[in-house]
Amino acid sequence: MAAPSPDSSARKRIIVGIADMAVTNDITVDLLADLVTHSLGSCLGITIYDPETHVGGLLHVMLPDSAIDPEKAKRSPCVFVDTGVPLLFHKAYELGAEKTRIVVKVVGGARLLNDFFKIGQRNYEALVTILTRNGVKITAEQVGGQVSRTIRLDVKTGSLFIRTPGLAETTL
Amino acid sequence: MTADEILDQIKVLPPNTQVAIKLMKLLRTENQHNEEIVETIQYEPSLTARLLKVCNSAYWGRKARIGTVDEAILQLGYQEVLTIVTAMGIGEALTTENQGYGMGARELWLHTVVTAMASQKLAEHSKLPETEAKFAFTAGLLHDLGKTAVGDFLKKELEAVRELVQKDGYAMVEAETMILGTNHAEIGGRLLERWKLPSDLVDAVSFHHKPQLDRATLSALVHLANCSAHLMGSSYGWDSMAVRVEPKAFLLLGIQPEDVERTMLYVHEDSERINAFIALV
Numbered sequence: 450m451a452a453p454s455p456d457s458s459a460r461k462r463i464i465v466g467i468a469d470m471a472v473t474n475d476i477t478v479d480l481l482a483d484l485v486t487h488s489l490g491s492c493l494g495i496t497i498y499d500p501e502t503h504v505g506g507l508l509h510v511m512l513p514d515s516a517i518d519p520e521k522a523k524r525s526p527c528v529f530v531d532t533g534v535p536l537l538f539h540k541a542y543e544l545g546a547e548k549t550r551i552v553v554k555v556v557g558g559a560r561l562l563n564d565f566f567k568i569g570q571r572n573y574e575a576l577v578t579i580l581t582r583n584g585v586k587i588t589a590e591q592v593g594g595q596v597s598r599t600i601r602l603d604v605k606t607g608s609l610f611i612r613t614p615g616l617a618e619t620t621l
Numbered sequence: 622m623t624a625d626e627i628l629d630q631i632k633v634l635p636p637n638t639q640v641a642i643k644l645m646k647l648l649r650t651e652n653q654h655n656e657e658i659v660e661t662i663q664y665e666p667s668l669t670a671r672l673l674k675v676c677n678s679a680y681w682g683r684k685a686r687i688g689t690v691d692e693a694i695l696q697l698g699y700q701e702v703l704t705i706v707t708a709m710g711i712g713e714a715l716t717t718e719n720q721g722y723g724m725g726a727r728e729l730w731l732h733t734v735v736t737a738m739a740s741q742k743l744a745e746h747s748k749l750p751e752t753e754a755k756f757a758f759t760a761g762l763l764h765d766l767g768k769t770a771v772g773d774f775l776k777k778e779l780e781a782v783r784e785l786v787q788k789d790g791y792a793m794v795e796a797e798t799m800i801l802g803t804n805h806a807e808i809g810g811r812l813l814e815r816w817k818l819p820s821d822l823v824d825a826v827s828f829h830h831k832p833q834l835d836r837a838t839l840s841a842l843v844h845l846a847n848c849s850a851h852l853m854g855s856s857y858g859w860d861s862m863a864v865r866v867e868p869k870a871f872l873l874l875g876i877q878p879e880d881v882e883r884t885m886l887y888v889h890e891d892s893e894r895i896n897a898f899i900a901l902v
Binding site: 467468487488489490491492511512517518521525528559560562564565566568569594595596597599613614615616 | 723724783787790792848851852853854855856857858859861862863864865866867868871878879881882883885886889890
């Protein structure tokens with residue numbers, strides 16, 4: 450459950466599905482907004498936040514590289530790290546976010562035991578590559594391991610809450 | 622405990638599963654016994670009514686109006702009718718909250734449907750003979766049925782199981798065996814054996830965590846499908862990623878690791894089918 454807060458009734462919760470994204474700020478929706486995505490598995494949840502304009506974005510990507518299916522990447526760019534991440538930043542810029550202020554946080558990329566697929570790891574590596582190329586640093590992260598995580602970005606404050614079944618909620 | 626001791630203490634079956642069981646037994650003899658299939662379904666009028674309603678829903682009913690079980694089989698194919706009836710039959714058991722796995726009411730059902738779809742798609746890329754590949758979706762639907770039986774027993778031993786998985790790094794199925802003496806795969810397989818289902822299905826469920834590796838098998842296929850589904854985050858229990866991958870399954874099935882990624886893409890693309898199956902229960 451989300452941490453109880455006095456204004457919980459006034460919160461707008463935007464659910465981001467797998468291979469999807471949302472970018473918002475609490476001014477345009479006229480409410481305190483949360484961006485939420487469920488059960489990341491080996492997928493990555495990438496959040497960006499500009500504290501000055503309160504522009505927050507959340508991207509839930511599934512696979513590292515669009516080269517495996519360029520057609521799919523055209524239809525659903527948010528499936529892949531290399532096509533989803535640029536889109537996430539552009540949407541945030543459109544709402545007034547500034548690159549120099551953007552705070553990037555990353556969660557997910559979990560692995561199975563004896564994980565032959567390394568999808569989580571490769572997702573993370575693809576993200577680091579594209580961010581480095583563009584001179585953007587990751588501020589905080591909780592990646593890898595053997596847990597599926599659910600995250601919630603508070604667009605008012607930029608706090609990122611991480612939930613795993615059976616464990617206490619943590620904040621990034 | 623043995624699988625039988627656990628199964629003797631609980632009730633897993635919702636009543637209308639009996640029809641699904643009968644149909645799965647007829648799998649091997651499809652076409653020759655169409656009448657028998659139709660009769661089996663019609664024996665249960667409430668099921669027939671539900672089936673026909675589903676066959677005329679937005680997802681399944683776009684080709685033509687379906688008024689009888691005969692027409693349903695003609696339009697959708699026997700395999701598809703079987704998967705619908707099976708899903709309706711076992712879905713009830715898989716949509717209850719399962720505290721032993723820390724799963725909410727419909728989470729295991731989502732994982733089940735995603736695994737079934739991944740299984741069917743992977744079968745297309747695999748060397749699996751057609752006689753077994755046609756069970757792929759159904760095997761996926763059945764693979765975690767044992768979890769509905771193990772849940773209550775695990776709940777009592779939760780601390781010990783969690784320590785084995787979260788601290789010591791065991792797979793969930795290994796921790797189950799260490800604590801209970803059996804596990805959800807074995808129990809699920811035993812349950813299907815009691816229902817006298819075809820041995821391919823029994824083995825696919827019994828060995829989905831420890832696939833038989835003497836040849837291309839349905840258990841290896843369901844193993845990889847299950848791994849894909851876990852990677853996609855479809856199983857949101859506390860043990861969601863505590864699954865051990867058997868890389869030999871790829872070799873035997875002639876599946877490339879990229880095929881797993883393509884399968885994940887396919888499953889994501891076909892959200893309409895996922896939602897249609899999820900809505901059956």
